[in-house]
Amino acid sequence: MSERTFELEVLRYNPETDREPHFQIYSVSCEEEWVVLDALNRIKETLDPTLNYRWSCHMAVCGSCGMMINGEPKLACKAFLRELPVRIRVEPLAHFPIERDLVTVIDDFIGKLKRVKPYLIPKAEKALSEGEYLQTPAQLKKIKQYTLCINCMLCYAACPEYGLIPKFIGPAAIALAHRYNQDSRDGGRAERQQEIASSEGVWECSFAGACSEVCPEHVDPAAALQQVKIASTVDWYQEHLMPWLRK
Amino acid sequence: MTISNKPIVWGPFAAGGTVTAFVTPALIGITLLAALGHGPELLDYERLHAFAGHWLARVAIVAVVFLSLWSTAHRLRITCYDFGVRADALVATIVYAVAVAGTIASIVFLARL
Amino acid sequence: MAQEIGRRPYLREVPRVRWFFDHPRYLRYMARELTCLFIGAYTLLLVVGFARLADGRAAYEAFLAALKGPLGVAFHVLALGFAIYHSVTWFNLTPKALPVQVGEDFLPDWVISGAHYAAWLALSAGMLYFAGAF
Numbered sequence: 001m002s003e004r005t006f007e008l009e010v011l012r013y014n015p016e017t018d019r020e021p022h023f024q025i026y027s028v029s030c031e032e033e034w035v036v037l038d039a040l041n042r043i044k045e046t047l048d049p050t051l052n053y054r055w056s057c058h059m060a061v062c063g064s065c066g067m068m069i070n071g072e073p074k075l076a077c078k079a080f081l082r083e084l085p086v087r088i089r090v091e092p093l094a095h096f097p098i099e100r101d102l103v104t105v106i107d108d109f110i111g112k113l114k115r116v117k118p119y120l121i122p123k124a125e126k127a128l129s130e131g132e133y134l135q136t137p138a139q140l141k142k143i144k145q146y147t148l149c150i151n152c153m154l155c156y157a158a159c160p161e162y163g164l165i166p167k168f169i170g171p172a173a174i175a176l177a178h179r180y181n182q183d184s185r186d187g188g189r190a191e192r193q194q195e196i197a198s199s200e201g202v203w204e205c206s207f208a209g210a211c212s213e214v215c216p217e218h219v220d221p222a223a224a225l226q227q228v229k230i231a232s233t234v235d236w237y238q239e240h241l242m243p244w245l246r247k
Numbered sequence: 248m249t250i251s252n253k254p255i256v257w258g259p260f261a262a263g264g265t266v267t268a269f270v271t272p273a274l275i276g277i278t279l280l281a282a283l284g285h286g287p288e289l290l291d292y293e294r295l296h297a298f299a300g301h302w303l304a305r306v307a308i309v310a311v312v313f314l315s316l317w318s319t320a321h322r323l324r325i326t327c328y329d330f331g332v333r334a335d336a337l338v339a340t341i342v343y344a345v346a347v348a349g350t351i352a353s354i355v356f357l358a359r360l
Numbered sequence: 361m362a363q364e365i366g367r368r369p370y371l372r373e374v375p376r377v378r379w380f381f382d383h384p385r386y387l388r389y390m391a392r393e394l395t396c397l398f399i400g401a402y403t404l405l406l407v408v409g410f411a412r413l414a415d416g417r418a419a420y421e422a423f424l425a426a427l428k429g430p431l432g433v434a435f436h437v438l439a440l441g442f443a444i445y446h447s448v449t450w451f452n453l454t455p456k457a458l459p460v461q462v463g464e465d466f467l468p469d470w471v472i473s474g475a476h477y478a479a480w481l482a483l484s485a486g487m488l489y490f491a492g493a494f
Contacts, residue, residue, distance in 0.1 A: 015366060021372075072383070094372070097369035097370060137464050138464045141466070142461060194250060195248050199253065201251070203257070207453065208385075208386070208389045209453070213385060223457070226457035227456075227457060227458075229257065232254060233254040233257055265450070267399050267443070272440060272484060273484035273488055274402070276440065277487070278406075279433070279437070284428060288491070289490070289491035289492050290491070292413075292417045292420050292421065294492075299410065299413065311403075315400070318399075319397070323396055326390075326394065353410055356407065359414035
């Protein structure tokens with residue numbers, strides 16, 4: 001197994017001692033099949049135990065290790081060293097405050113996730129004795145891609161509007177609202193519209209499409225947001241021009 | 248949070264974006280030919296005057312002008328914000344006013360034919 | 361008891377105007393957005409054209425004459441390029457906004473975009489023919 005030496009330029013920040021973040025360069029020997037996360041782990045184990053970063057599954061399903069790698073939002077466990085230059089700039093995920101080193105404050109996203117009610121709100125009370133919900137393959141296919149979101153927040157780091165307008169609810173949260181709105185078992189669309197069809201919701205989106213480009217799970221949040229815009233617009237004109245029509 | 252009234256401005260923007268995508272290139276092609284000295288027959292004074300005199304053509308012209316200017320206005324508003332101009336209410340008023348003014352102007356000019 | 365760690369989150373400022381130079385995808389986005397300037401300018405040109413048409417033959421023919429020349433041709437060529445870029449980006453994004461489910465599966469993106477391109481070409485050809493371009 002051949003090893004190569006990489007230079008990782010990592011943004012450090014210690015809130016107890018630093019006034020602002022600064023780069024620190026680590027020269028680390030890496031196996032050729034490694035990902036950036038492996039390099040960070042070797043740095044922490046052998047060079048600098050004070051380096052902080054989030055990670056868990058190491059297989060792109062938990063969404064913990066999102067960070068900027070050479071200016072691009074990526075999962076560190078999915079950023080292969082063989083596809084990267086020798087000098088790699090590693091920074092915390094953009095558009096989020098830095099807690100410490102590569103760890104960001106994600107409270108804003110979690111709060112927004114809660115606001116969109118990303119869970120089934122049944123149309124009517126259903127007793128257990130009535131049995132399970134039935135869903136056809138077609139009904140499942142309708143929502144399938146939006147169920148794949150791992151809450152990694154790469155889309156928030158890529159979204160130029162979220163960077164400029166922090167109150168924007170954002171791609172993942174709105175895509176997840178759309179996922180539940182489209183679920184045949186769900187009856188909570190009206191509640192979710194209060195959030196996602198507000199001025200802080202889908203209307204801050206300008207369809208740059210960066211979110212879908214960086215999504216590691218191919219959720220395509222940009223598509224979800226445009227569909228929400230169209231549905232919300234149809235609702236609005238129907239309500240204001242033809243109020244006698246029941247939704 | 249309350250449901251936004253953004254659809255009022257977004258609906259015409261989406262319609263305008265679609266209309267301009269379909270017709271603007273051909274329109275530019277027609278006047279480009281004129282600019283190159285090979286103006287097609289429709290651009291002859293009598294032909295165009297007769298064409299623009301028809302009520303259906305007038306409706307179509309005004310609709311295309313309105314939707315084109317509105318979608319331009321809306322995109323320009325967003326772009327100004329993207330470029331760091333924070334006075335959104337002011338920008339919106341200006342751009343939409345120009346779109347409406349251009350539309351009214353086209354109605355007035357067509358009526359004068 | 362354990363010493364409380366002082367939290368002092370650091371907020372990185374987004375460079376207000378330069379952010380779109382940071383990555384080619386933002387440049388492409390800006391190019392798409394700026395197509396509106398040329399489409400808007402061209403539409404205003406059309407409005408002026410109708411004003412000249414209403415002013416009589418002499419005024420209208422002066423308008424047509426003013427279109428000729430290097431500046432007029434250059435504007436048209438630029439406007440045409442940007443207008444086509446708008447059409448292409450718009451039609452490529454349409455399947456995202458309007459997915460069509462037939463049975464279990466969704467129509468592939470190229471079917472929806474392709475239908476738009478076909479309609480666009482047919483309509484453009486029809487418009488040019490109607491105008492007497494060929």
